[in-house]
Amino acid sequence: MTTIAEQKVPSGPVRAGTSLLMIAGIIAMIAMMLHICADVLSRRLLGTPIVGTLEYVTYFYMVAVVFLPLGRVQxxxxxxxxxxxxxxxxxxxxxxxxxxxxxxTLAYVAFIGWWGWQETVRSFTRNEVVTVIQTDFPLWPTRLLVPLGLAAMCLVILAQLAESFRSGFRLPPPDPAAH
Known part of the structure; x- marks a missing residue:
């Protein structure tokens, strides 16, 4: 029997998938940081902001930063x-x-993921866009990141539950020194 601290994280395709999503989230975080820093420098040095920074951060970077790493966090x-x-x-x-x-948590996250998928499909069929510098960018690709990240979290929860039942996984005894 193992404790929570000793519990194996899912391996194989689940681990590979969450690793890829985590890397994509990290890349989005770095891109967002560089974009915002460039915008601040442009405001200070040139007196003009980079057009579209708010839209890129709101509709693209933040969605990836928040939802893609959920599987790894789980x-x-x-x-x-x-x-x-x-x-x-x-x-x-x-x-x-x-x-x-x-x-x-699995039921709740699966419901939110299903709802996110419905929003992605609706965004795609409506051809929902955000206009940045007279260019229309479709929103459905970033809407797709919501159910993708939540699906990864669901897979990890399922793997953890399966491991819990398979191995007789138990919680560690309470630490008497903590009281």
């Missing part, structure tokens, strides 16, 4: 977990609370 169990009450429970009960929370 792998590392980096989301907020409130354990105020579960710390007082016996380890077996705490294990089932953790599994229940993962199942609830």
């Amino acid at each position: 792998e590392e169990r980096g989301h907020v977990i409130v354990e105020v009450i579960s710390q007082l429970m016996p380890p077996k009960v705490s294990l089932w609370v953790d599994r229940g929370a993962q199942l609830f």
